[in-house]
Amino acid sequence: MSKEVLITVCTGTGGIASGGEDVLAAFREALSSAGITASCRERCRVQRVGCKGFCSQDVLVDVAVNGAITTYRKVRPDMVARIVSEHIVAGMPVAEWVVDGSYHAFHEKQKKVVLSHCGVIDPEEIQSYRAVGGYGAAERAVLSMTPEEIIAVIKRSRLRGRGGGGFPTGLKWELCARHTADTKYVVCNGNESDPGAFMDTSLMEGDPHSVIEGMIICAKAVGSHRGYIYTKAEYALAVKRLNRAIEHCYAAGFLGKGIFGSDFDFDVEVFPAPGAFVCGEATALLRSLEGKRGMPSAKIWRTAEKGLWNKPTVLNNVETFANIPKIIEKGSQWFSRLGTERSGGTKVFSLSGKVRNTGLIEVPIGTTLREIIFDIGGGIEGGKACKGVHIGGPTGGCIPAARFDMEVDYESLAQAGSMMGSGGMVVLDETSCIVDTTRFFVGVIQGESCGKCAPCRIGTKRMLEILERIAGGRAKEGDLELLEELAHSIRETSLCGLGMTAPNPVLSTLRYFRDEYEEHIRRKRCRAAVCKALLTYSVVESACTGCGACKRVCPADAIRGTRKKPHRIDANLCVRCGTCLDACKFNAIMKV
Template sequence: MMQRNNIEIRVCMGTGGVASGGTEVLAAFRQEVAASGIAASVKEHCSTHQVGCRGLCAKDVLVDVAIDDEKVTYQFIKPDMVPRIVKEHLLENKPVDEWRVGEDYDRFNQKQIKVVLADCGRIDPEEIDAYIAIGGYEAARDVLNNWYPEEVITEIKQSGLRGRGGAGFPTGLKWELGKKAPGDVKYIICNADEGDPGAFMDRAVIEGNPHSVIEGMLIGAYAICAHHGYVYIRAEYPLAVERLKRALTQARERGFLGNRLFGSNFDFDIKVKLGAGAFVCGEETALIASIEGQRGMPRPKPPFPVNKGLWQRPTVINNVETLANIPAIIRKGCGWYASYGTEKSRGTKVFALTGKIRNPGLIEVPMGITLREIVEDIGGGIAGGKALKAVQTGGPSGGCIPASMLDLNVDYESLARVGSIVGSGGMIVLDEDNCMVNMAQYFVKFTQEESCGKCVPCRVGTKRLLEILERITKGQGREDDIERLETLSGGIRNMSLCGLGQTAPNPVLSTIKYFREEYEAHIRDKKCPSKVCKALLVYSIDEKLCKACGSCLRACPAKAITGEKKVPHKIDQAKCVKCGSCFDVCKFKSVMRD
């Protein structure tokens, strides 16, 4: 047996990895490695452990086998594949090439720059020692012993870091306001109530590297002189909650939370508050109300939380990703961080790249990268050879950017200029099969259901917005509906109490702006150009092409198709429920959809 210094086997076990069977794969590796007796031959370190999400969940279970400096990554690993990897790769030093990740995995990573996600996928998120081994808590130790709070604030200000939760408020400035706000009791809150459909950045960070968030909070608390912290996290993230709680316990055991931290005079501890699934609780004043035990309803601003927040005390609220950036900025310096990104949008941003993309997943890119690089290089282009239609960013508060603007830089200013937002980092890729009216309807339905009900424009206005969109997609749109949508949207945007309502019309306005012709086709021609809106579709059978094979007849759940052998089949429009089963099963392309 060969002599090796180090062997490390890392099994992807974020929520995606666990769902794909990561737990079983890890168990299989542990068993096989133990049975092989290989550990005895390793000089320094041999470990098999879980890691958080490394981004490309679509290829889970991903496994790294690192022998000394040589790392091989395997994809789609199942427990029964483990013995062969252990035998051939570990014992015989012949990696199993056919199971290795392909070129697209490298392409996926090539243009990414990982700061927040740097150690997700590398370290065991449930072991504080793994975090300490890579320099974890050193930034906090240094700050608490050698820095003045003002110096921390200056450092963060100079790094150019802006809030990653959506609004993009400069983090250093927020801390400065928090520091200056008078009061002997202050709070720092980590907002982990990630709620945008298709967004999972914060979940991945907490699942993959919870200590980085805790350390970031600790540094932030020191900067603003807060001794109490809260993490407000969704109860629907069980794994993240579990790992966060475990990390907090471990940090407390090591004396990284509690009294007189790192030998200084500074006290700080963190409580976890579980959110009960209200999207609006991501809005900071609603979040505060929820922690206080009230119904999650936004309060008017001003006063801003930084002056009157939790229990009326000065409170700084930062997003998970914002806080996870902090330790790295302190360790490597503000200049290093500010060297990434654009003039006004510094650093990197994590996006959840989803939709009709070949390689969906979690990515971290420098601000200012073009949409094209994200979609074509990192994402590998559109799946199934279809044409890109638009990229939706910013979730229900964001907008759709048409394919013609693919060379747009992704940063706060550029996205705002075209009517969308960076938001918390949702990025949904849409192809020619996506109907933009339907898309707008989906997001408005979401915000309408999640409206807290406090103010009229949001509670009733989004309902009326939704009803107009619904009738358009049903072919009942009226000639002046586009203007009606625009007027109503303008009112909701100007009159709503909080960000949820103020941004709710964005998906409607941006799709009208760039895809007006699709609205017009629905309203005037009663056609859905993307063939999505069911009510507008008509299925029929081309008698010349029909071979009367009977497969559509059997597939039809509504018994709407009639026909006999050698007689072309027919669809009874009155019975047709427009499910598309006939269209899908016909081998001769004789079923037409209009």
């Protein structure tokens, strides 16, 4: 019987961490020993793909027999043999391992444009990208479109920068194209450092060619012959796959001299940066690319006019570039209709935190937060109450559950005191403390402040101290007012975007969760039971069986008691690490 079988295994960072490579190897081996590969030769393939999005169910495996796709979740190497023998050989899918309704609900409200190939194609093979129409848009742009035409299409699509600022992409290109400099640069900002964001990484890992294709089209539009992809050296897999993709492009004649047989030259190089949050800021990134300290400078010139080595430079985010080929391919009208009136297309978010379905999602701009968190995200883990969602990384803001009917776009988020940022969404539930998360964000910002301007360098430090006082139960009346005043001055007087947005987490949480701050200050109480200094651990004597598990793990020797008798925690010795709570099997440790 002739069967066409295609098995795709998720090998994004999440997939690999859950054992994706082992599953892939297991499939290859099982198939060759079952004689499948031998009997139908090219008709049976096993392929690695980038992130499929639904990371909490990794390793995800798609098995397509004659085009009918069955998705298996949480696949381990020892499950492979049965899938091969029952599904591929005998034709009966293993029902108990197939994804359930939450997988379909997760995908139903999404609209995949940028991610349409991510999780479908093999990111390490250019042929796989070509097979889905890849490089068709770049070829058309290079061979048969004028720069003006390309820019007009991008402008009409209403695509705006996906790095967070939301500057209209077409306009940016036009500003750069207008300059008649001998050298111009196209730079891709892949310095995704927002803790809690992994969209750009997943794109670079799962569909590196779409980013390169977007850059080629941009180069043609603005007349540039040199491009750089600036990303973090820590993202080893992304760097590896980008380099491989670039190598393939040179071999295929899509990069280098006379690309696609035209007389247009374009070279691209990956720059793995040694890691600094502030380098996501435009001027800082360019200084870093030049090999200097990545410090921002005052924006007297737009980078489109004076950027890298003082030459006109287009600097766009990874996701922005990945959108370009789709717009050229399907037209600006199709794209602009996907979004809202002021901004076209979709936005990729990484949904994480205390939500049931974590992963990489893509929705049309203008989708409500409720749809994202409850329909796609499946609500809160363990049925707890949702407190809010933090959007836009450490310099973003927190939006309370009461405002979840808000449509997500650049303007509405800014009005609510948050920002699009690069698109990290971290969901907080009733066991997350607002003061603690804010302290965490300000701590990140403070550590990453480059130190060039005083408001950011000193101001964030002072904000952090106040927040530490509040979390530590040492705050005094007037601290909140001082915090607010500081936040406003930092916002108004900082040099770059990092400093200007640094007060966002403070101001947004003070706006929506002031009562929680006041409770910390006046009643010395943390309702989420997170802030260490305000907690006490104690043993519930009626539930304690005296098994001694807590006593054995306590690093401070603070637990006393004889076997089979209720134990006790010495509050003076307790370091409030919570290890006993995790160790107790009888719910006999209580923290208040």
